[in-house]
Amino acid sequence: MGFFKDCSKALLSFLSFTPASERFSQQPLLFPGITIEPEVASPGFKCEYPSLKGWQNCNEPNKRDCWLKDTASAQPLFSQYDIHTDYEKSFPQGIHREFWLDIGDKTISPDGYLKPEGKVVNGSYPGPLIEACWGDDITVHVTNHVQTNGTTIHWHGLRQLHTNEADGVNGVTQCPIATGSTYTYKFKALQYGHSWYHSHYSLQYPDGVAGPMVIHGPTSANWDEALDPILISDWNHDSAFAAFQGELDGHPPTADSVVLNGIGNYTCNPQTEPRCLPESKRKPIFSKIFQKGKRYLLRLVNSSTASDFVFSIDNHILEVISTDYVPIHPFKTESIHIAIGQRYSVIVEANPSAPAQKDGNYWIRTILSEGCGAINQTRNETGVIRYDSKSTALPTSEIGSKVDTTCADEPADHLVPVVPWVVDRQAVNNVPEFGTFEVGISEQNVNQTHGYVRWDITDTPLWLNFSNPTILDLHNTSFNKQYAVISEDYNHGFVYLIITSQNITHDKKTLVPVAHPIHLHGHDFVILGQGNTTYSVTNTPRTFDYNNPPRRDVAMLPSGGWLAIAFKPDNPGVWLVHCHIAWHASSGLAMQIMERQSEIEKTIPSLGPTERTCKGWDTWFAEHVSTFNQDDSGI
Missing domain, CATH: 2.60.40.420 (Cupredoxins -  blue copper proteins)
Structure with missing residues (x-):
């Protein structure tokens, strides 16, 4: 080139x-x-x-x-x-x-x-x-x-x-x-x-x-027609701000239903439930029309609060061509696990020669991954592929035999980026001392965690002052501990982050074996490795993949296991790392990467708009302080 x-x-x-x-x-x-x-x-x-x-x-x-x-x-x-x-x-x-x-x-x-x-x-x-x-x-x-x-x-x-x-x-x-x-x-x-x-x-x-x-x-494979992105979301009928109280009280909220691009079908009785709409006032089921012989590009997004899904279309094969914003070498599968915040581009061929794909209708399924979410109504038939645009009948198709509902990222050898990276085997940061983090429930006194037991990833749950964003404090060298700021002042190589979710307790936190989708802002990262076993400082790094490993911006931290990622410190800024389960992020499961601190301000045209926005917020807040109650981390 x-x-x-x-x-x-x-x-x-x-x-x-x-x-x-x-x-x-x-x-x-x-x-x-x-x-x-x-x-x-x-x-x-x-x-x-x-x-x-x-x-x-x-x-x-x-x-x-x-x-x-x-x-x-x-x-x-x-x-x-x-x-x-x-x-x-x-x-x-x-x-x-x-x-x-x-x-x-x-x-x-x-x-x-x-x-x-x-x-x-x-x-x-x-x-x-x-x-x-x-x-x-x-x-x-x-x-x-x-x-x-x-x-x-x-x-x-x-x-x-x-x-x-x-x-x-x-x-x-x-x-x-x-x-x-x-x-x-x-x-x-x-x-x-x-x-x-x-x-x-x-x-x-x-x-x-x-x-x-x-x-x-x-794209890394060919298609004839592209569809708009499909946002797959769990849905709560009550305000998330109110539902969050259950998370703080130790009873994580349960979603009510699943919607695709804002369309779902919750079963209720209009005669006894005032908020339940009659059939005549509901949106028709989410559906897309396929024409035989065409190849369709589907853009899938998990935009949920707390649920991972396995996506499939009955009797159709998915050709997967990207992970998040990273093109990959195509692979074919019957289903794909999508964690919160993750995206996949898949190509589906409407093949008239396949016996199973005759004229008719086929279910789009969004199956709740095992152990990764809770939904009151678990019906997984949430959309329809129609070969007849005039049809309104619901499908009678059956789920494929190879649909895997395990809550885990796709195998690493399937997710091979087209543009390769070779990762340095030596991290630029001190990984054991400053690059290894434990996800768990904070053991601090509840008065130190604003009245509740909370998740954290550093030594304290994240807690932000809305009126004092980190970007306006770039000359600070001793941030409040609750800002969870991790300094990464390197201009070369790779920064490693090791994140664990083990089933142990020590004096700082209770490490609960729960899976978490971990998202890094400002970067794609490579997945050096991940597993559902106990992380060994001595032995586990020997298994890391350095030769063009999977690359994306959200990856699963397995329940009871570990996730090792690496990113290039080439983007000065304050970048959030957080669990994309909204309840956990709001609880405090997040930290800030302060990358090349002395260079950040040079990249910003003016802090004037930020300062004006803060002034406007402070004015509004002063008028609403009596009714405003911050009970979450802020993110």
């Missing part, structure tokens, strides 16, 4: 030394050129690259691994953006896209049961699709109309290279957006694939502040 070695240096130099206020201009600054309009999935949507003169789209149904190529180049394979391009170093310069999101209160009923304390984005749950292309500059204006809470929006899985202030984490990278106020996020789509955006204000996303996101780019 000789051409892009030089190109990537220029682009990275541009990001590093151009004032941040100039990074998101309407026009590309590097090369004058023309617009390219490749084929993309959504009708009427276009990817545009006005800087790439003489280039053309090379992404076609039978060549999805290519994205853009230079037709004038004498060496076309070395002058194109494709599935093999190292997207952390090279990317095409797209255009500027701008979005507006309004967060508000609304009574909603995604599963047929009214939720008076629902939250919505632009009036709906899920919120609208945010759609962009690889290399685009993105601006999103978020206005808060919620009357009783602040809000923030996190763009799940995006690297946010040199845009830490846009990560959207309450108490870490910003203060909450006060009622009636607006905060503007600016960032670049350096990766491609799909994900979701959601509130990172306490327990707001389980009440509805979430939506899908697509960044168009190449």
Whole structure:
């Protein structure tokens, strides 16, 4: 990739030394050129690259691994953006896209049961699709109309290279957006694939502040038609803020149902339950139409509060092509386990020659993983694939014989990234002393943990001051212990994190054997290894995989076991590490990675917007202090 070695240096130099206020201009600054309009999935949507003169789209149904190529180049394979391009170093310069999101209160009923304390984005749950292309500059204006809470929006899985202030984490990278106020996020789509955006204000996303996101780019296998992301969520009828009290009291909440893109079917009696809607007022079951012979790209997201799912379609094979934002070499399976926060792209072929795929309807199943969640109504037939667009009948298909409901990530040898990493066998940090963490229940006095028994990952549960985000305290060298700040001041190599969930008790915490989906902000990480056995400081590292191991931004910490991950310390910022079970994160199961502390402020165009947002929050808080009760970590 000789051409892009030089190109990537220029682009990275541009990001590093151009004032941040100039990074998101309407026009590309590097090369004058023309617009390219490749084929993309959504009708009427276009990817545009006005800087790439003489280039053309090379992404076609039978060549999805290519994205853009230079037709004038004498060496076309070395002058194109494709599935093999190292997207952390090279990317095409797209255009500027701008979005507006309004967060508000609304009574909603995604599963047929009214939720008076629902939250919505632009009036709906899920919120609208945010759609962009690889290399685009993105601006999103978020206005808060919620009357009783602040809000923030996190763009799940995006690297946010040199845009830490846009990560959207309450108490870490910003203060909450006060009622009636607006905060503007600016960032670049350096990766491609799909994900979701959601509130990172306490327990707001389980009440509805979430939506899908697509960044168009190449894929590692071919398809004919792409569907919008499918958000798979457990759903609670009551406010998550109220339900959280059960977690604090030692009785984790049980969800009521499952919804796909805000559509579910909760069984209840309208005659005896006032919040139960009659059939005539309910949404029809979630369904998609397949045409025989076509290959469909499905973009799956687990956007749940506390539940892992196994996704399958009766009598259909899934070809898996990406993990989170990382393209992988394709593999085929009958089902796929999706932990909270994880995403998979899968291709499903509507094959008319397969005996099981005759005309008819087939169940989409989202099966609760064993031991990873609790739902009152456990019916797993949550959607329908129809080959006849006029059909309204429910399927009679049966679940496949090879559907595995184990709560565990896919085998490592299935998840092989297309763009390889070779990991240094020697960590830059002191792993035994500063890189090993235990997940468990804090043994501190409840008065030290704000009145309740709480989860933690460091020596104390995370507890943030909404009015004092870490990003405004970058010169501090002695953070409050409850901020759980871990310093990583390295500019090379790999930082290792070893996280355990063992079944033992010591003077600091009770280590409960529960599985946790662990999410790192600001980075993709490699999975050096994971297992459900006791971690051995001496022997377990001998089993680590250093040669292109699985790479993603959410991985399962197995119940009673261990998870070893590593990331490149190449993105100065304050980055959250947390369990994506919302109850656990709010309880305190999180820590902050302070990466290259002295360099963070240089990457931020101005802290003025952050300071204004904090001032607005403080004004709102002063007017509501008598009714405001912080009982969670803040995230």
